[in-house]
Amino acid sequence: MHNKPIKIATDKFTIDGVKNFMLESKLDDQIMIVTLTNGKTNSITRETLEQLKDCVDKTNQDKEIKGIILTGQNRFFSSGFDLYTFMGFNNRDEAIEFLGFADKVFLDLFICSKPVICAMNGHAAAGGLILAMASDYRLITDHPKIKVGMSEIKIGVPLSVAQSAIMRFGLDSDKKFRDLMYFGDMMDVTTAHQKGIVDELLAPENLINRAKELVKMWIDTPARPFCRLKEELKMETARMIRRRMADTDWQKALDCFFDKQVKDTLAFVQSTME
Template structure:
C-alpha cells in the first residue's frame, strides 16, 4: 500500500507512505477519495488528519506516472481525476488538518493547502515549496486556485510558484502559510487531533456551514472555469522533450 489509514477518536488519519518519498500515485488518489467520501457521509467521522511516514509529508505526484503517459488522452484522464480529487479534498465537509511532519513539496504542498489548518514540525531542515516551474510543469485549474487560496496572498503565490523557491517551516509560519509549529511528531499528532475536535465539537457543528461559506466563491469559480481551462495546452507540457528529460533526471536521482 502507498498509504495507511487509521480511525481513532472519530478522526481518520491518512498517512502518505510510498517509496520513501511519499509520492502521490493513482493508488493514493483512490485512497484519499475513499476517505473524503467516508468523512462526508458519516456523522461518526469528525475530520481528517493528513500526514506522512518518516521525515517527508509528501514529495508530490509520482513522476513515473507522468513519464509513462502514452498520449494526450491518457494524460488528460489522469489530470482530470486528480483535479476532481483536489477539489473534493478542498471542499470536504469535515475539518481537514495537515500535520506536516517533513518536506512538503509540489503536490504535497497543494494537499496541505486544501486543509483548514496546517501544523508543521519546527525543523529548519524541512523544505516547503513548489518546484514545478523548474521542471516545466504547470498547475491545473483547481490546483492553482487552491494554492492561491491557501497561500493567502498574491505575493506568497508569486514568491513560491514563480521562483520554485523552498522555505523553512519558520518562514512559512511568518508568511501565514502554516498556522502553528510544534517540536516533534507526537506533539504534531496530538495538536492535529485537538484541532479537529475543537473545530467540529460545537453545538450543531457550525463549522460545516462556516467552511462552506468560506470556500464557496473559490469552489464555484473552480467549477465554472474548468470549462474554459486550456486542457490541451496543459497536457502538451507533459510531452515536451525538455520537460520529460527533467522529470527523468529527477526520478533517477530519487532512487
C-alpha cells in the first residue's frame, strides 16, 4: 500500500486524504500521516480534536495500519489550543466540556496501541508540545529559528489533569517539568534536544522518512511486541489520569478563563499571531 487515501466518516466530517477542516490524513506505506492544517499556526480546535480522535480510533481498529506520524504544515507544528475557543467560553460548564474532551483525546493518543511519532516541522508550543509528548518519539527540524516551549504560566492558564501527566511522563523528570512549566521559556531546538524534550534533530527533507523508518522498525516484527511493551510502559500513567479525572475537583482551575487579566492576555497573544 502506498499513498492510499482513507475515509473516516462521521456526522460532521470526512477525512479522505484532502484538506478538510483542521487536519489532513492519508495512508502512506500503511502508516497514517496526520498533518495539522489550521491557519498560520495550526492551532487546536474542537474539530481538530474530533478528527484526531477518529484517526487514533481508525489506527487502533485497522490491523493493516502500522502507526501514526503527526506533523504540521508550513512554519509551525502547532501553537497549541485555539485562543478564540478559550476566549469564547460563556461559563465554566463550557470550559469543562471542552477541556474534558481534550483530555480524553490526549489520553487516546498517549495510549494508542501502535507507534506514534511526532515529526515537528516547525514551532511547537503549549498544546502543540503536549501532542508531541503524548507521542512515543519526537523528531524536529533542525533550524535555528524554530522554538519549543510551554508558555501557559505567562498567560495565566494551568494544565489539565491529562496534560500535566503526559508532560511529566514525556519529560521523565519532575525537575524538567518544573523548569519547563514554571519559567515558561521558549527554547531553540538544540537546547530542546539537550534537555531531552526532543529525541532527534533532522534536516526537513528527512523528517517524514525517519518517522516512517521508526514506525516500521517497531511494528514490523513477529507478533508485534512493541504494542505490549508500550502498554506496560504507559499503563500506570493512564490509570492515574483516569482516576484523577474521576476523583478530583479539577474543574475549579478552569475559572481562570473568566479572569479579566487572563482574557486580556489571551486577546493580546492572539493578536500577535494574526
